[in-house]
Amino acid sequence: MGRPDLITDPRFATNTARVANNDILDPIVAAFMAAHTQAEALAVFEQAGVTVGPVCDPADLMDSQFIREREALISLPDADMGRLPMHNIPARLSATPGAMARPAPALGADTTAILRLIDVDPATIETLQARGVLKATAPDQP
Known part of the structure; x- marks a missing residue:
């Protein structure tokens, strides 16, 4: 993020410290995010090896490379x-992948x-169908 001072700041040196000082760190990260497009911010984070992903709306998900590759x-x-x-x-799973039937x-x-x-007794089912409680099925349907 162009903030080398954050790397050496003991308030942010460990995950525990970052969580404890979240009220200080969040506005810093938010300011960086606000000053960049999502693509720019993702590129910076990915280059630094940060585990990151975009926040997507439903339309974004339909076009997401991850969603397509994962066949989600x-x-x-x-x-x-x-x-x-x-x-x-x-x-x-590789041996039992499953599929939508x-x-x-x-x-x-x-x-x-x-x-x-x-x-359930077939006569009861027929009675429910005759009363309109159940949709009647064709004889060849289960």
Whole structure:
């Protein structure tokens, strides 16, 4: 940041000291940040080996190199929107990477199948469907 005096200042020599003197250090860093664009500040910090990343709004995230390379967002089909960006599975392990099986179902779309899985009596399900409580499903659907 062009402040070599901060390096030798005992108030900032260790992380513990920096945290204890945060009320002094924060305005110094904030003034530096205010005087530079985000790209300029990031370049200075990255050159100095500081672990840093940008503060992003949703539009920035869509274009973020990190998000693209990590495949943190994926595009899935959506009945209303055509395609919709969605969070990918966060932990993708090499042996069991996981994948999105499908986009989120419409509200109530899986209720009948879930009731069947938990052994709700078929006659009860039919009664609920006849009363309009549940959406009737086609015979070939689960």
